[in-house]
Amino acid sequence: xGVDYADLHDxxxxxxxxxxxxxxxxxxxxxxxxxxxxxxxxxxxxxxGNFPWTLVRIYTDAGVxxxxxxxxxxxxxxxxxxxxxxxxxENPLDIDRLFEHLxxxxxxxxxxxxxxxxxxxxxxxxxxxxxxxxLDVPAYQLLGGKYRDDVRVYCDCHTxxxxxxxxxxDEAERVVEELGYDAxxxxxxxxxxLEKDRANRHLRPGEIRHKAEIVEKVTERVKDRAxxxxxxxxxxxxxxxxxxxxxxxxxxxxxxEDPVPPENLEVQxxxxxxxxxxxxxxxxxxxxxxxxxxxxxxxxxxVAPDLPxxxxxxxxxxxxxxxxxxxxxxxxxxxxxxxxxxASAHVAAAIPNSLAVxxxxxxxxxxxxxxxxxVIEDGYITVPEQPGLGVTLDMDAVEEHMVDGETLFDEAxxxxxxx
Numbered sequence: 001x002g003v004d005y006a007d008l009h010d011x012x013x014x015x016x017x018x019x020x021x022x023x024x025x026x027x028x029x030x031x032x033x034x035x036x037x038x039x040x041x042x043x044x045x046x047x048x049g050n051f052p053w054t055l056v057r058i059y060t061d062a063g064v065x066x067x068x069x070x071x072x073x074x075x076x077x078x079x080x081x082x083x084x085x086x087x088x089x090e091n092p093l094d095i096d097r098l099f100e101h102l103x104x105x106x107x108x109x110x111x112x113x114x115x116x117x118x119x120x121x122x123x124x125x126x127x128x129x130x131x132x133x134x135l136d137v138p139a140y141q142l143l144g145g146k147y148r149d150d151v152r153v154y155c156d157c158h159t160x161x162x163x164x165x166x167x168x169x170d171e172a173e174r175v176v177e178e179l180g181y182d183a184x185x186x187x188x189x190x191x192x193x194l195e196k197d198r199a200n201r202h203l204r205p206g207e208i209r210h211k212a213e214i215v216e217k218v219t220e221r222v223k224d225r226a227x228x229x230x231x232x233x234x235x236x237x238x239x240x241x242x243x244x245x246x247x248x249x250x251x252x253x254x255x256x257e258d259p260v261p262p263e264n265l266e267v268q269x270x271x272x273x274x275x276x277x278x279x280x281x282x283x284x285x286x287x288x289x290x291x292x293x294x295x296x297x298x299x300x301x302x303v304a305p306d307l308p309x310x311x312x313x314x315x316x317x318x319x320x321x322x323x324x325x326x327x328x329x330x331x332x333x334x335x336x337x338x339x340x341x342x343a344s345a346h347v348a349a350a351i352p353n354s355l356a357v358x359x360x361x362x363x364x365x366x367x368x369x370x371x372x373x374x375v376i377e378d379g380y381i382t383v384p385e386q387p388g389l390g391v392t393l394d395m396d397a398v399e400e401h402m403v404d405g406e407t408l409f410d411e412a413x414x415x416x417x418x419x
Contacts, residue, residue, distance in 0.1 A: 005081040010105070020101035022090055027097070037062045037134055039092050042084040042123065043409035044070075044077040047401050050364050053337040055398070056080060056122040057409045058130050060092060065412035066130025067393060069340035070122025071309035079119035082109075087123065093134060095127045095142075096314060113286035117311055124312030125343045125389075132388035139343065139389050143317050143350035150380040151348040152356040154183035154229065154331070158363065163190040163210075165217035172218045172228065175362070181379040182226045183254070183356050186218055188244075189235040201261075203240035212247040219251045227254040229331075234258045234284065238267040245275035255280040255302050255331070269299035280304050283333035287311045288318040295323050302355065306333040308340040313347050320351040327353075334358040338371045342389045345381040357381065369397045 022028060030036055041059040046052050051072040058066045070076045086105050087098055102120045103111045110116040128139045140146045155175055161167035168186050175181050192210035203211075211230075219228050230253060236244065241259035248256065255278040260267050262284040272279040282304035285291045291310065294300045303323050307316045320330045330353050332344045341357065348354040359376060361367040368375055371391040375381060384390025399408050 003078075005078045006084045008082060018104040018107060020097055020104055021086070022094070022097075025097070027091075027094065031091075031093075034062070035091075035093055035134065037064070037091055037093070039087050039090050042080060042087065042126075044080050044122075045398060045409045046077060046403040046406050047337060047370065047398060048403045049337060049367065049401065050361050051335050052403055053339075054080075054122060055337065055339060055393070055409070056126045057412060058092060058123070058126045059410070060130065062134070064130060064133050066092065066126040066128070066133065066388065067339055067391075067412065068122050068124070068126030068129060068343070069308050069336055070125075071118045071306060071340075072335070073115055073118060075115050076119050076122065079106075079109075079116055080122060082106075083119065083123065092127050092130045095124065095131060098127060099124050099312065099314065113290060117286045118309050121308045121310065121312040121315070124314065125308060125340060128313050128343065128346075129388035136387050138383070138385055138387060139313065139346040140350045140383060143313065143347060146349040146383060147352050148349055148354070148383075150382050151345045151354065152183060153181065153359045153376055153379050153381055154185055154227070154356040155179065155181040155362050155379070156185045156231075156358055156360040158187070162187060163192060165210075165213045168214050169217040169221040172222050172226070176222055176226045179362065179379075183228075183379065184218075184222070184226050185229040185231055185257070185358070186214065187233070188214060188230045188256075189233045190214075201235065201237040201240060203236055203244060208240075208244050208247050211244060212251075215248045215251050215253060219253065223252075228252070229254040229257060229280065231257040232259045234261045236260060238271055241271045242274045245271065245277040245279070249275060249277050253277055257281070257304065258283070265293055265297060265299060268294070269297050272299050272301060278302055280331060282306075282319075283309065285310070288315055288322060291319040292322050295326050295328055298326065300328060302329050302331050304331050304333045306335075307344045307347060308336055313343055316344075316347045317351060320347070320353055324351070324353045329353045329355045331355040332357045335360040338368060338375045338391055339389065339393070341375060342381070342384070342391045345383055346389065349383040366397065366401065370394060370401070
């Protein structure tokens with residue numbers, strides 16, 4: 001028999017003030033208008049996509065359900081099960097209080113950053129879907145309305161010969177011409193054949209020339225037909241990152257992403273301020289408290305929070321609000337299924353400073369099969385007007401692609417278009 005994570009002892013509850021439940025806060029007044037709803041259950045199912053996506057479903061006594069998604073990773077379903085008793089019986093419309101309630105209750109278990117925040121994010125996204133259905137409004141309306149009907153998507157591109165500049169250029173042209181995207185991203189942390197040591201983060205001159213050649217070939221091939229970003233995945237030293245950024249300044253680079261590891265803010269700031277190449281960072285920072293430091297120190301030119309990782313939809317909105325005070329655009333990192341991708345689109349619609357939302361699954365032929373609706377068309381997402389997130393899980397597709405040993409969560413009650 002496995003561990004019952006929902007029934008783990010919580011010693012903090014016995015002697016601390018980390019309790020923001022409705023009962024403790026005295027939030028018990030009748031609301032009327034169909035808004036007196038209680039959460040009855042929380043379930044997860046992990047889908048084996050190009051990442052192991054954790055889908056989250058919240059059930060209520062009104063028969064209405066909300067579907068969300070947490071950033072992929074081991075331990076997330078267990079943490080969500082752990083938090084289930086903390087929100088069962090609560091009114092799902094109190095999204096902000098419930099988020100803070102979970103952060104406070106889980107503070108001893110890592111809700112400052114990391115996988116605990118990821119688990120809370122999945123619940124928070126599901127709450128937005130659920131609240132939208134209860135109130136009969138799309139999720140973007142819960143975030144203040146919208147600036148745009150269609151959200152731009154950038155396609156994270158790959159090829160079997162990722163280190164070959166010409167192969168990358170060929171793929172860039174194919175994605176633009178055949179798939180209709182006008183925004184792309186390629187990896188630069190690819191082997192050049194000139195590496196001497198994988199651990200020291202240092203780039204030799206030949207390695208920099210190789211990466212600059214990838215940038216040159218891709219940008220010259222697509223020219224003004226597409227914007228192109230390049231990702232380094234936190235790989236290089238500060239000095240190497242500065243030399244790389246300098247070497248590609250002459251090309252039309254949309255941004256250079258994560259050139260140095262995320263832990264040292266001072267190094268990140270120094271790299272960003274050393275170059276005119278736009279620098280993008282943010283997917284490995286958690287909650288607005290961490291993203292804020294990047295922005296306020298002007299250590300980024302573009303901030304890239306990952307919505308189902310950073311804290312959810314409202315937290316991403318908070319990051320965007322801080323960024324907007326510094327005139328910093330937002331390009332949301334996203335390696336999710338259609339569920340969290342659509343959640344990102346709702347936030348992108350609701351903030352003024354959105355650049356684009358990432359799409360990382362164009363090589364996965366069944367990505368869009370997970371939901372009944374079309375999601376991306378010609379490089380854009382049309383923001384749904386249906387209540388909640390506006391996507392309906394295809395349960396047959398979910399069951400077909402579940403991680404081995406996973407259990408399918410219960411069917412949802414369809415309410416107002418979407419599950």
